[in-house]
Amino acid sequence: MSDAESVRPLRVAVLGCGSVGSQVVRLLDEQSDDLAARIGAPLELVGVAVRRLDAPREVEVPAGLLTTDAQGLVARDDVDLVVEVIGGIEPARGLILSALEHGAAVVTANKALLAADGPTLFDAAAQAGRDLFYEASVAGAIPILRPLRESLAGDRVTRVLGIVNGTTNFILDRMDTSGAGFAEALEEAQDLGYAEADPTADVEGFDAAAKAAILASLAFHSRVTADDVHREGISEVTAADVQSAREMGSVVKLLAIAELRRNADGDEAVAVRVHPAMIPASHPLASVREAYNAVFVESRAAGQLMFYGPGAGGAPTASAVLGDLVTVARNRLSGRSGPGESAYADRPVLPMGETVTRYHVAIDVDDRAGVLAAVATSFADHGVSIQTVKQEGRGADAQLVVVSHTATDAQLAATVEQLRTMDAVREVTSVMRVEGDTE
Amino acid sequence: MSDAESVRPLRVAVLGCGSVGSQVVRLLDEQSDDLAARIGAPLELVGVAVRRLDAPREVEVPAGLLTTDAQGLVARDDVDLVVEVIGGIEPARGLILSALEHGAAVVTANKALLAADGPTLFDAAAQAGRDLFYEASVAGAIPILRPLRESLAGDRVTRVLGIVNGTTNFILDRMDTSGAGFAEALEEAQDLGYAEADPTADVEGFDAAAKAAILASLAFHSRVTADDVHREGISEVTAADVQSAREMGSVVKLLAIAELRRNADGDEAVAVRVHPAMIPASHPLASVREAYNAVFVESRAAGQLMFYGPGAGGAPTASAVLGDLVTVARNRLSGRSGPGESAYADRPVLPMGETVTRYHVAIDVDDRAGVLAAVATSFADHGVSIQTVKQEGRGADAQLVVVSHTATDAQLAATVEQLRTMDAVREVTSVMRVEGDTE
Numbered sequence: 041m042s043d044a045e046s047v048r049p050l051r052v053a054v055l056g057c058g059s060v061g062s063q064v065v066r067l068l069d070e071q072s073d074d075l076a077a078r079i080g081a082p083l084e085l086v087g088v089a090v091r092r093l094d095a096p097r098e099v100e101v102p103a104g105l106l107t108t109d110a111q112g113l114v115a116r117d118d119v120d121l122v123v124e125v126i127g128g129i130e131p132a133r134g135l136i137l138s139a140l141e142h143g144a145a146v147v148t149a150n151k152a153l154l155a156a157d158g159p160t161l162f163d164a165a166a167q168a169g170r171d172l173f174y175e176a177s178v179a180g181a182i183p184i185l186r187p188l189r190e191s192l193a194g195d196r197v198t199r200v201l202g203i204v205n206g207t208t209n210f211i212l213d214r215m216d217t218s219g220a221g222f223a224e225a226l227e228e229a230q231d232l233g234y235a236e237a238d239p240t241a242d243v244e245g246f247d248a249a250a251k252a253a254i255l256a257s258l259a260f261h262s263r264v265t266a267d268d269v270h271r272e273g274i275s276e277v278t279a280a281d282v283q284s285a286r287e288m289g290s291v292v293k294l295l296a297i298a299e300l301r302r303n304a305d306g307d308e309a310v311a312v313r314v315h316p317a318m319i320p321a322s323h324p325l326a327s328v329r330e331a332y333n334a335v336f337v338e339s340r341a342a343g344q345l346m347f348y349g350p351g352a353g354g355a356p357t358a359s360a361v362l363g364d365l366v367t368v369a370r371n372r373l374s375g376r377s378g379p380g381e382s383a384y385a386d387r388p389v390l391p392m393g394e395t396v397t398r399y400h401v402a403i404d405v406d407d408r409a410g411v412l413a414a415v416a417t418s419f420a421d422h423g424v425s426i427q428t429v430k431q432e433g434r435g436a437d438a439q440l441v442v443v444s445h446t447a448t449d450a451q452l453a454a455t456v457e458q459l460r461t462m463d464a465v466r467e468v469t470s471v472m473r474v475e476g477d478t479e
Numbered sequence: 480m481s482d483a484e485s486v487r488p489l490r491v492a493v494l495g496c497g498s499v500g501s502q503v504v505r506l507l508d509e510q511s512d513d514l515a516a517r518i519g520a521p522l523e524l525v526g527v528a529v530r531r532l533d534a535p536r537e538v539e540v541p542a543g544l545l546t547t548d549a550q551g552l553v554a555r556d557d558v559d560l561v562v563e564v565i566g567g568i569e570p571a572r573g574l575i576l577s578a579l580e581h582g583a584a585v586v587t588a589n590k591a592l593l594a595a596d597g598p599t600l601f602d603a604a605a606q607a608g609r610d611l612f613y614e615a616s617v618a619g620a621i622p623i624l625r626p627l628r629e630s631l632a633g634d635r636v637t638r639v640l641g642i643v644n645g646t647t648n649f650i651l652d653r654m655d656t657s658g659a660g661f662a663e664a665l666e667e668a669q670d671l672g673y674a675e676a677d678p679t680a681d682v683e684g685f686d687a688a689a690k691a692a693i694l695a696s697l698a699f700h701s702r703v704t705a706d707d708v709h710r711e712g713i714s715e716v717t718a719a720d721v722q723s724a725r726e727m728g729s730v731v732k733l734l735a736i737a738e739l740r741r742n743a744d745g746d747e748a749v750a751v752r753v754h755p756a757m758i759p760a761s762h763p764l765a766s767v768r769e770a771y772n773a774v775f776v777e778s779r780a781a782g783q784l785m786f787y788g789p790g791a792g793g794a795p796t797a798s799a800v801l802g803d804l805v806t807v808a809r810n811r812l813s814g815r816s817g818p819g820e821s822a823y824a825d826r827p828v829l830p831m832g833e834t835v836t837r838y839h840v841a842i843d844v845d846d847r848a849g850v851l852a853a854v855a856t857s858f859a860d861h862g863v864s865i866q867t868v869k870q871e872g873r874g875a876d877a878q879l880v881v882v883s884h885t886a887t888d889a890q891l892a893a894t895v896e897q898l899r900t901m902d903a904v905r906e907v908t909s910v911m912r913v914e915g916d917t918e
Contacts, residue, residue, distance in 0.1 A: 067780060071635060077700070077823040078632050175630060181781035183622075183630030191614065191622030193517050194801020196510060261516070324787060327766050341506055341798035342620035342788065348763060349784035359780035362633020374815055384516040 049084035050369050053119045053144070055110050055135055056126035057090045060149055060176070062098040063358035064123055071362070079369045083121075087113045089135075098354070114139040120372055123361055124148040125176075129156060136161055140168040145368040145377070147361055149176035155250035155266035158257065162381035171377045173364035178251045179204050179333040181356030182349040183363070188258045188337070189379060196340040197259040200298045201475065204251040206331030206351045207242035208274050208294040210234045212282070212316070213329050216291055221279045234331050244273035245314040248296045255335070256298035256312040261385035264298075270313035270392040277316050281470050284402060284441060288428075290318040291326045295475055301390050309390035318400055319476035326476075393450035398427070398474035400443050401452075403459060404466040407438035411464040415440055418462065422455040423447065437466060443474060488523035489808050492558045492583070494549050494574055495565035496529045499588055499615070501537040502797035503562055510801070518808045522560075526552045528574075537793070553578040559811055562800055563587040564615075568595060575600055579607040584807040584816070586800055588615035594689035594705035597696065601820035610816045612803035617690045618643050618772040620795030621788040622802070627697045627776070628818060635779040636698040639737045640914065643690040645770030645790045646681035647713050647733040649673045651721070651755070652768050655730055660718045673770050683712035684753040687735045694774070695737035695751040700824035703737075709752035709831040716755050720909050723841060723880060729757040730765045734914055740829050748829035757839055758915035765915075832889035837866070837913035839882050840891075842898060843905040846877035850903040854879055857901065861894040862886065876905060882913060 052068065054061055068075070068085050076082040088101050089110035107113055114122055114135050122139040124146060126132045132153050137160070139146050146165070148154070154161065154177050165172035175185045179202065188197065203209050207229060214225040226243065229235035241247050249269040256264040274294050285292045296314045303309040319326055324346045328334040333351025338344055350356040371378050405411045412431060419426050425445040432439045444452070452471070459465050491507065493500055507514070507524050515521040527540050528549035546552055553561055553574050561578040563585060565571045571592050576599070578585050585604070587593070593600065593616050604611035614624045618641065627636065642648050646668060653664040665682065668674035680686050688708040695703040713733050724731045734756045742748040758765055763785045767773040772790025777783055789795040810817050844850045851870060858865050864884040871878045883891070891910070898904050 063780065067633065071633065074635065074700075074824075075633065078821060182784060183626035186625065186630050187622035190806055191625050191802040192798065193805035194506065194510065194514060194803075195798040196513065261513075324766070327763070339798065341502065341794040341801070343792075343795050345621060345786075345788035347784075347786055350782045353782075355780040356782050359631065359634040359778065362780075363630040364633075366632035367629055370818060376813055376815060379809060382517060385513075 047081040049082040050079070050120040050372060051084050051086045051118050052121045052123065052365070053087045053089070053113045053116070054085065054123045054125065055089045055114070056124065057088050057097055057101065058125070059098065059354035060125040060357045060361065061088070063354040064125065064361050065101055066099045067358055067362055075366065078366050080373055081369070083369065086119060089113050110135055111138060114144065115142050117142070119144050121365060121369060122146045123365065124150060125361065127152065129153055133157060133160070137164050140164045140170050140172070143168065143170065145171040145372055147173045147364040147368060149174065149357055149361055151177040151247070151250040151254060155253040158254070158265065159263055166380050169377055171368040171371055173368055175364050176357045176360035178254050179335055180349070180351040180353060181359045182333060182335065182347050182351065183360070184335045184347045185254070185258055187347065188255070189382070192337070192339055192342065195342050197337060198300050198340060199338040200255050200259050200335060201325060202251065202255060202296040202335040203293055203325055203328050203333055204296045204335065204351060205242055205248040205294060206333055207235045207239065208248070209328060209333070210331040211243070212274060212277065212292050212294065215277070215279060215282045216286070219279055219283070222275060222277055243275050245271045245294065248294060248314045252296035252298055252312050252314050255296065256310050257383070259298055260300060260310045260387055261382045262310055262387040263383045264310055264312055264389060268312055268389040270315070272315035274316050278470065280402070281472060284400065285318040288318070288443065289321050291321055292316055292318055292472070293325060297475065301396065303388065303390050303394060307388065309388045311390040311395045313392065313395065315473060317473045317475040323476040393448060395449045396446050398444055398446050398477070399452050400441065400472045400474050401456065401468065402470040403440045403442070403468050405438050405440055406464045406466065407433050407436055408464065412440065414462060414464060415442070415459065418458050419444065419455055422451045422458070424451050424455050486520040488521040489518070489559040489811060490523050490525045490557050491560045491562065491804070492526045492528070492552045492555070493524065493562045493564065494528045494553070495563065496527050496536055496540065497564065498537065498793035499796045499800065500527070500564040502793040503564065503800050504540055505538045506797055506801055514805065517805050519812055520808070522808065525558060528552050549574050550577060553583065554581050556581070558583050560804060560808060561585045562804065563589060564800065566591065568592055572596060572599070576603050579603045579609050579611070582607065582609065584610040584811055586612045586803040586807060588613065588796055588800055590616040590686070590689040590693060594692040597693070597704065598702055605819050608816055610807040610810055612807055614803050615796045615799035617693050618774055619788070619790040619792060620798045621772060621774065621786050621790065622799070623774045623786045624697055626786065627694070628821070631776070631778055631781065634781050636776060637739050637779060638777040639694050639698050639774060640764060641690065641694060641735040641774040642732055642764055642767050642772050643735045643774065643790060644681055644687040644733060645772055646674045646678065647687070648767060648772070649770040650682070651713060651716065651731050651733060654716070654718060654721045655725070658718055658722070661714060661716055682714050684710045684733065687733060687753045691735035691737055691751050691753050694735065695749050696822070698737055699739060699749045699826055700821045701749055701826040702822050703749055703751055703828060707751055707828040709754070709834070711754035713755050717909065719841070720911055723839065724757040727757070727882065728760050730760055731755055731757055731911070732764060736914065740835065742827065742829050742833060746827065748827045750829040750834045752831065752834060754912060756912045756914040762915040832887060834888045835885050837883055837885050837916070838891050839880065839911045839913050840895065840907065841909040842879045842881070842907050844877050844879055845903045845905065846872050846875055847903065851879065853901060853903055854881070854898065857897050858883065858894055861890045861897070863890050863894050
């Protein structure tokens with residue numbers, strides 16, 4: 041440790057002092073000896089950019105370090121490492137670009153920015169010859185980006201299935217365990233602090249879609265942005281869906297899915313989407329409870345891997361930030377940068393219509409002879425093969441639950457459209473994808 | 480990719496062509512374009528050292544590449560990267576040392592060697608300024624060493640609990656699901672190829688102990704060898720133990736445990752051990768079935784993380800080897816080495832007697848008044864606090880099952896020793912540790 045302390049300190053600026061930033065500041069202080077020993081030089085916090093100097097904070101920050109001039113902080117010549125935990129697009133983007141231009145390496149937790157405009161940042165980092173690390177942007181404390189980028193670099197990832205949003209997993213878990221509907225479970229999540237007053241970003245899948253784009257980019261060495269991600273949230277998942285899943289030995293989860301698939305031209309393409317799906321209770325992701333996150337990775341040689349842990353929270357996210365900080369600090373000391381963006385494969389994004397999966401379709405129908413045959417014919421006419429069908433009489437009407445074999449999204453959509461026009465069909469009450477098979 | 484191909488290839492020698500080595504050779508060929516793009520230079524296989532040139536192999540190796548002269552291969556001036564997948568202590572150790580001396584970086588899967596004599600290898604690597612990477616040595620394809628070494632470098636790991644031996648997990652899982660005894664489950668594992676004809680290394684915990692030493696060294700930045708690991712295998716686990724675990728909502732797993740604990744002097748020490756233990760069915764490790772592996776990590780900021788996947792097998796292990804190979808190849812290209820051994824904390828190993836955990840003790844006693852009081856007094860006299868006790872009459876005798884609060888191993892051992900001398904005690908039929916509580 042004496043070696044480390046005789047070296048010039050590496051100077052760190054932290055942008056943002058909310059729940060993550062304040063934990064970063066705390067850990068930089070508490071772990072300073074360990075950090076110095078692991079890096080080979082001490083870290084010195086030289087500034088913390090905040091919006092308001094007098095806002096209440098989780099940690100005591102020496103007043104001399106606080107500044108409202110974030111731009112001035114990143115432009116300082118003596119800053120080696122910048123941690124960006126403000127979030128959102130601007131001013132975060134401008135500050136990161138400025139930090140890189142001024143020669144600092146950057147660690148960020150900003151999933152929205154990376155998913156919206158990652159390439160701009162990656163190009164700037166490459167141009168500057170500086171590291172841009174972002175492990176904390178996906179699944180909080182869970183090391184998943186580094187394993188995808190480095191541990192699996194000699195393998196061929198074929199699919200990533202992630203539970204990457206804690207709020208929605210908490211809600212769906214509650215619906216599963218208590219039989220509650222979506223609204224009731226959301227309210228409980230809000231009461232317990234797992235969901236925000238405006239839960240849109242979580243429950244409509246925007247947060248998960250940003251993470252899906254980041255995972256897909258890394259797994260498939262291609263540029264994928266949030267706009268490329270087909271997105272459906274969980275606000276239309278009903279207690280009946282959850283019950284129906286349970287009857288077939290499954291649970292409903294909001295999944296971020298990125299897969300390698302052949303497109304219509306026969307080229308390898310990246311299929312990337314976020315939607316609720318039924319997965320078998322025996323699947324490792326099915327036992328991810330409450331607000332935990334997990335990412336399940338299938339690769340050709342390694343087989344099936346899963347990475348599990350807390351997907352959010354100040355301290356867990358700060359752990360991921362500091363892990364990156366140690367690496368970029370080591371790189372900085374040795375005058376180099378780590379592996380940058382890898383987008384050499386440059387695969388196209390598969391249109392959602394060509395995405396292949398299985399489907400669970402619930403249909404209210406008249407309870408009369410010939411209805412099942414008519415419904416089955418409609419599936420067959422669109423090339424959707426049926427795996428199981430269950431009919432339940434309920435007086436004058438009946439419910440059909442059809443689970444299909446794999447079909448394209450376009451085939452299924454056309455089937456459902458036709459079903460809705462059929463006289464005997466009162467309502468297609470639910471369409472949900474079935475995932476988690478291993479092919 | 481054209482950039483990568485215009486660079487001088489990095490030359491790779493593979494030592495050993497068994498189930499892992501042959502998959503490494505296969506993947507080097509199949510993935511050559513991707514590897515070149517990810518590294519920035521192509522890899523060129525220049526030699527494969529084998530014991531017998533004419534042995535049957537899983538892959539076709541060009542005859543010109545095969546050699547029985549491993550020492551000659553690693554001493555070649557033109558070899559940049561050496562993959563050691565022979566296993567065992569010698570000749571592997573001599574070959575790795577020679578490879579490092581001759582300027583090659585080394586990737587190895589050799590847990591036995593690392594656990595027995597890691598420091599010699601790490602010192603040689605530091606001396607040579609070359610990488611020595613060994614992700615594949617623990618838990619096969621599961622990225623666990625890199626996350627411990629890098630992702631959690633800014634955090635403080637407090638405990639690692641691992642299911643790191645697939646054979647014993649398969650046996651215990653079978654005992655749990657079918658009620659079979661150890662011998663029967665072992666036979667099934669042997670029939671299915673999950674256990675070797677001589678299963679000692681697996682069932683007696685030697686394999687897991689080597690991995691525990693490697694995990695403890697990395698997690699706690701200290702030198703821990705296999706000799707430091709308290710080791711008990713699963714051959715004495717009975718169907719009754721498994722049943723008793725089930726009655727208390729637990730399962731029996733062979734765990735590799737490494738914890739940070741205060742020793743008698745009040746210093747931080749590393750407690751490291753391998754033994755069967757009961758863990759709650761709700762613990763994430765409890766759902767690790769069949770021959771899968773998983774490593775559960777508790778750290779101060781990140782909280783609870785779990786890494787899950789196949790812990791053995793040619794292709795999964797080769798995936799981990801190639802992930803390391805990409806990193807060391809990149810480092811080689813940029814003329815540097817990655818993070819080396821980190822043993823700065825230099826913590827002592829905690830004596831097993833000072834290790835603290837909970838215990839499940841089954842005792843056959845005479846079924847008469849005062850026996851329970853006498854047994855309870857014995858626990859109390861040794862400072863072992865009882866959490867629950869269950870008595871079941873069986874004619875003239877009865878069985879007591881005592882689950883304790885936390886106590887030291889020495890306290891528990893003294894208690895059991897005294898119990899065995901008591902008139903009313905016919906036999907202490909089982910003593911098993913209870914793990915997986917979070918403190």
